[in-house]
Amino acid sequence: MNxxxxxxxxxxxxxxxxxxxxxxxxxxxxLMMWFFILSDALTFSGFLAAYGxxxxxxxxxxxxxxxxxxxxxxLHGIEAxxxxxxxxxxxxxxxxxxxxxxxxxxxxxxxNKVVTYMALTILGGIVFVGSQAWEWKTFxxxxxxxxxxxxxxxxxxxxxxxxxxxxxDFASNYEGIRxxxxxxxxxxxxxxxxxPEFTIKEIKDGFASNDDLQIRTLKNNEDGExxxxxxxxxxxxxNEQGKGVVQxxxxxxxxxxxxxxxxxxxxxxxxxxxxxxxxxLILIIIFLNVLVxxxxxxxxxxxxxxxxxxxxxVDLVWVFVFTFFYLV
Numbered sequence: 001m002n003x004x005x006x007x008x009x010x011x012x013x014x015x016x017x018x019x020x021x022x023x024x025x026x027x028x029x030x031l032m033m034w035f036f037i038l039s040d041a042l043t044f045s046g047f048l049a050a051y052g053x054x055x056x057x058x059x060x061x062x063x064x065x066x067x068x069x070x071x072x073x074x075l076h077g078i079e080a081x082x083x084x085x086x087x088x089x090x091x092x093x094x095x096x097x098x099x100x101x102x103x104x105x106x107x108x109x110x111x112n113k114v115v116t117y118m119a120l121t122i123l124g125g126i127v128f129v130g131s132q133a134w135e136w137k138t139f140x141x142x143x144x145x146x147x148x149x150x151x152x153x154x155x156x157x158x159x160x161x162x163x164x165x166x167x168x169d170f171a172s173n174y175e176g177i178r179x180x181x182x183x184x185x186x187x188x189x190x191x192x193x194x195x196p197e198f199t200i201k202e203i204k205d206g207f208a209s210n211d212d213l214q215i216r217t218l219k220n221n222e223d224g225e226x227x228x229x230x231x232x233x234x235x236x237x238x239n240e241q242g243k244g245v246v247q248x249x250x251x252x253x254x255x256x257x258x259x260x261x262x263x264x265x266x267x268x269x270x271x272x273x274x275x276x277x278x279x280x281l282i283l284i285i286i287f288l289n290v291l292v293x294x295x296x297x298x299x300x301x302x303x304x305x306x307x308x309x310x311x312x313x314v315d316l317v318w319v320f321v322f323t324f325f326y327l328v
Contacts, residue, residue: 033306037313040275044317047271048324051264055328060220063257065326067164071138082326088131089322092276095124096315103308106301111290114304118287121311125280132273139265142248146255147203149241154257156216157207158228167245170213171198171206198245204238218257265325272321275314282307 026034055062066081073084098120105113145167147155157165207213215234221227229237246255249262256262286307295301 027302029306030302030309033309037309040313041317044272044320047268048320051268051324054260054264058258058260061218061258063218063254063261064226068139068256069135069326070143071135073134084131084135085322085326088128088135089318091124091131092128092315092318095121095128096312098124099308099311103301103305106295106304109296109299109301111293111296114290114301115287118283118290118304122280122283122287125276125283125311129273129277129280132269132276136266136269139262140248140250142246142255144255145198145245145247147200147238147242148244148246148253150243151241152259153241154218154246154255155238155242156218156226156255158214158216160212160214162216162228164216165213167198167203167247170210171202172209173202197247200242200245203245204242207238208235268321268325272314272317275317279307279311279314283311 069085070079070081071084072078072080098117102114102117102121105111105117143166144156144164146157149155157167157170159165211231213234214231215229215237217227217229217237219227244253246253248255249259249265251263251266252259254262286303289295289303290301295303
């Protein structure tokens with residue numbers, strides 16, 4: 001039997017592939033969603049791997065998450081380390097449960113249940129995005145404040161019991177007019193951000209007049225805890241190396257520790273937040289289509305299932321972000 005006879009008998013002559021239109025019983029759209037999820041998973045893996053490498057390299061100077069994320073809305077002055085982040089995580093995971101129920105209802109062609117569970121999923125996504133925006137705002141604003149040395153190191157202030165002390169609790173307040181640097185006042189002027197609430201002189205004078213205050217550096221001691229200098233060493237360190245006041249965190253300065261920590265925080269959580277926001281918008285579009293009976297007419301809710309795959313992926317990624325960034 002020659003080659004031409006074999007091709008004719010199999011019926012695949014002129015075809016690039018004869019395996020059917022739905023390999024593994026997956027439609028084209030669902031298969032493309034899996035390809036997208038796989039590529040996006042590799043992207044997040046790269047980001048988290050870079051974060052892990054940086055944290056390992058600067059492990060002795062890395063900020064402690066329990067001391068950074070201690071706020072809870074409407075509970076001012078009460079430290080609740082990681083409570084709000086845990087609540088955000090619970091809300092997002094619960095929205096994944098409602099998404100599963102919406103997909104299952106779609107398989108059974110139960111429109112009313114699809115509407116209900118999708119509405120709950122959208123609500124959970126909106127709450128999560130809003131919570132993340134509040135967390136960003138709090139992180140940027142800061143809580144205690146610190147002093148930055150000329151070498152970029154952060155000096156934090158603690159009392160005799162080792163508890164953090166805010167700058168406003170001890171800084172001297174000198175009345176006077178302070179102005180932001182203007183372009184016509186400097187030869188090599190580029191730009192200047194808004195003025196800090198306190199000057200370095202007010203911090204130094206206020207620190208000198210409070211004998212129970214000490215400085216905590218970011219270097220770990222033999223016990224694995226941040227090093228607290230003696231009173232005499234604290235005064236010398238502040239007067240000799242203290243150059244600027246830092247309040248909150250941004251891409252250049254970070255009162256909690258290394259600026260690299262803030263860089264990763266904004267980039268990784270912001271990238272994930274963009275995914276959640278995109279997912280919410282897509283869910284709203286699909287939700288509106290459900291309301292106008294688009295999928296009832298098609299006799300298939302596969303679009304709900306496809307957006308459900310994306311939503312489960314976003315939830316799973318947050319579990320890894322939460323573990324790497326907040327818990328480890």
